[in-house]
Amino acid sequence: MLRPRFLRLALFALFLMMCTLRAEADTASRRAEQAFVRHAPVPAWVLPSPALPEAIDAPFSVRLNDVQLRLDAQPASYVHRALVARDMGSLQQVANIELSFQPEYEVLQMHQLLVHRDGRTEDRLGSADIRFLQRERGLEQGMYSGSVTVAIVMPDLRVGDTLEIAYTTTGANPVFENRYMDAAQWDAPFPVAYRRVVLDTPEGRPVGHRLIGPAGGTLPVVSEQRRDGRLLRVFEGRKLPATLFDAGAPRDVQAARWLQFSEYASWSDVNAWALRLFQAGAPGKALDTALAPARAAPTLDAAAMRALEFVQNDIRYLSLSLGENSHRPAPPAEVLARRYGDCKDKSLLLVTMLRALGLEADPVLVSVALHKNMGQYLPSPMLFDHAIVRLAIGGRTYFLDPTRQASTGSWRGSASRWRVPRCWWCTRAAPGSTASPTRRRRSASAVANR
The missing domain is CATH 3.10.620.30 (C8orf32 fold)
Known part of the structure; x- marks a missing residue:
């Protein structure tokens, strides 16, 4: 049983910790609003995405999943996705959009938020309800990362609609001293009609890439392009089936494949x-x-x-x-x-x-x-x-x-x-x-x- 004096000290320490975290959260929230741009043009370096392919017949599917990673003075990641839900349960996954970023060193720019319905296209970026949330998943374990979740609530989204979203995250944690590393998921728990990952790097800075995960499945088709002193490696796939995940599998079991990119040439680096x-x-x-x-x-x-x-x-x-x-x-x-x-x-x-x-x-x-x-x-x-x-x-x-x-x-x-x-x-x-x-x-x- 805790003694009264010890209990008071413990509660006071807890109060001080919560005050510290609250102040950090308020600072991060204000910084997030300053580091978020609702209407921004698509960067000039982005390869144009292909026309939206036909959706795969499934309760939830992705028509387009295009991710382009650029190594530059400020690394950037461009994401362009088109999602479609064919039942009410799957619609929940589409209607509530969550994007996470680190406002301490990143800027998040929204380019488009479109709804395609019955041959018509509606621009929802201006009217969307966008909130900045502090969702510290490790808070109970005493872990605070400063990550901010941009929550986008879509009104009037219906079964059969296609939601198309495009955004760019720019910036990198300075602790890595401008050495590049990133990753992109290849497999997904839902079917994908068209998948593309582009790695855009200066020709003078070699960045390794590797497909991590189990053997089998549709392999990415890899091609290269060179333009303006830069090397573009393109990984493409079409009609990728859903990958089943075992929720009870150990954490080190790679159930899905992903692309790893790293500028570190060796472990000595x-x-x-x-x-x-x-x-x-x-x-x-x-x-x-x-x-x-x-x-x-x-x-x-x-x-x-x-x-x-x-x-x-x-x-x-x-x-x-x-x-x-x-x-x-x-x-x-x-x-x-x-x-x-x-x-x-x-x-x-x-x-x-x-x-x-x-x-x-x-x-x-x-x-x-x-x-x-x-x-x-x-x-x-x-x-x-x-x-x-x-x-x-x-x-x-x-x-x-x-x-x-x-x-x-x-x-x-x-x-x-x-x-x-x-x-x-x-x-x-x-x-x-x-x-x-x-x-x-x-x-x-x-x-x-x-």
């Missing part, structure tokens, strides 16, 4: 990028204060455990992943001052503390979701979804997760308080690390806390 992010700086007196219990420990083993206990139990988990903070960790001094952080913040703090104790420690980028076949992907930072710490001590290597709580005791204990997932992929962010991501299995040499 990814490692070099991560190294530039995980620079600790000098946290000063705050670090000395935090390290005092560890420095008073009788052994290095005990000192490392106390450092881990401090980061796990005294720094609460909260992720404000806005802009560059989606991947750039906060400086240890800032984390110590505010007493919260996410996996990358806490990992950099722990690495800094362990190195101050004279121990060998490095941050490690982890893909928890991808348990196998990491070799099928092109090198890209986007494949990693977690950060932990590698510690070498006493002739053994340990992988520590500073986001876990209540780790106490000794490295040598027989009961593991938390282990890494049974299988996971990681790449070590350390100088000279050039290897591809390594698949780890849960074992005595790859446990978080013993």
Whole structure:
């Protein structure tokens, strides 16, 4: 049972957190309205879409799905879709449109919103009800991304109508230092009459592409065009059948195929990028204060455990992943001052503390979701979804997760308080690390806390 004083402190901390998130949400909403353009011309670089093909006979189908990705000073993504519903249940999917973007660094421009009915075409862009929503799906887990959903409610949309929409999203997270990567879904849970993906890049900047996913199905027809010093790779498909998805399948099972694009030539490029992010700086007196219990420990083993206990139990988990903070960790001094952080913040703090104790420690980028076949992907930072710490001590290597709580005791204990997932992929962010991501299995040499 919580004591009254502790309960008051907990409620006050929760109140402060909610005030912080509310202020961030209000700022993001205002920024979203400024970064949204309702009527904008189609960019000159866009390849004209073909005439709308006939709809496939299905409750819900896509007549046109045209996505064009352009690598430029400001990368852009042009989307042109035409959707049709033949029953009331499917009409719900068409009538409520949701587009997500990051107003911190992206601009969303709407080009057209048309309804085709009985041979007539109506322009609905001016009259559509457009709202900006803060839908932080990870809020209950203490995760705030700053993403804004543009919700478009279509009045008077009927069964049999075709809804045609076109828009462009421009901008990229500066944390990736103008290195390009993107992806486009190829398969879909509904039939598609015409599918096209265009990758438009300068001829002097090679960008790799790869079709990821299971074998079989209709393969894209690939062609190339060159114009004005640019290379256009075009992936086309016609009359693509619906792909069935198993809702109970593991997260790492690729049920549908998708196109991956990446400018990273090797995993060493990814490692070099991560190294530039995980620079600790000098946290000063705050670090000395935090390290005092560890420095008073009788052994290095005990000192490392106390450092881990401090980061796990005294720094609460909260992720404000806005802009560059989606991947750039906060400086240890800032984390110590505010007493919260996410996996990358806490990992950099722990690495800094362990190195101050004279121990060998490095941050490690982890893909928890991808348990196998990491070799099928092109090198890209986007494949990693977690950060932990590698510690070498006493002739053994340990992988520590500073986001876990209540780790106490000794490295040598027989009961593991938390282990890494049974299988996971990681790449070590350390100088000279050039290897591809390594698949780890849960074992005595790859446990978080013993």
